[in-house]
Amino acid sequence: MRTLAETSDLLTNVVIVLGTVAWAVSGAMAAARHRLDWFGVVVLGVIVAVGGGTVRDGLLNLPISWIEEPWPVFLAAAVALLTIPPARRWGAAIDRWQMVLAADALGLGLFTVLGCDTALHAGTSSVVAVILGVMGGISGGVIRDVLLNRTPVVLTGEIYALAALAGAVAYVLLLHTGIDPVAALWIPVFLTFGLRLVALRRAWSIPAAVLDRVNRDR
Numbered sequence: 001m002r003t004l005a006e007t008s009d010l011l012t013n014v015v016i017v018l019g020t021v022a023w024a025v026s027g028a029m030a031a032a033r034h035r036l037d038w039f040g041v042v043v044l045g046v047i048v049a050v051g052g053g054t055v056r057d058g059l060l061n062l063p064i065s066w067i068e069e070p071w072p073v074f075l076a077a078a079v080a081l082l083t084i085p086p087a088r089r090w091g092a093a094i095d096r097w098q099m100v101l102a103a104d105a106l107g108l109g110l111f112t113v114l115g116c117d118t119a120l121h122a123g124t125s126s127v128v129a130v131i132l133g134v135m136g137g138i139s140g141g142v143i144r145d146v147l148l149n150r151t152p153v154v155l156t157g158e159i160y161a162l163a164a165l166a167g168a169v170a171y172v173l174l175l176h177t178g179i180d181p182v183a184a185l186w187i188p189v190f191l192t193f194g195l196r197l198v199a200l201r202r203a204w205s206i207p208a209a210v211l212d213r214v215n216r217d218r
Helices: 009-033 038-059 071-090 093-097 099-121 126-147 161-176 181-201 211-217
Strands: none
Touching (some): 009 126, 009 181, 038 071, 038 099, 038 126, 161 181
């Protein structure tokens, strides 16, 4: 089973670039919405952009990718800076356009697949690759929400980790069919992206565990 990392360095870097840009936009716009200063916007944009990869590489005991090659940090910082003028000009209108949610969903899809591929390339089993793919995909959003003192969206019942799980499983299954990894890449990315956006639009959610009722019954 060939992985994307073994097939195309160029496409792997394209995924990293697109994912970094998406997460930097998500982190920076969220920071601007919480009225952080420009330095806080850049810091949060960078941390969110590289956070998922840091978690993934750390769990795989690999060299942290942005320490080995720091260009994603500079890219994320530049993207975060570029979000400041539109955030100042259009403000709340950006939320109505759902740019942050779209960027978050795209970053989720890209980094989930990248996490799966990195894990498979490192020699893990398919099950472990799926788990690490989901963790790598959701970590950026978790870090963003924790730093902004919000309950992470992955814990609020939204179709978030499940969307990442669907993409991770789809990617591993596609690779097991022998399909070219380049062709296998985009299906799970858009599956995760589309599922996340449809769930938001239709207000799909996971039912909450009603612990209060259980406690009262006792």
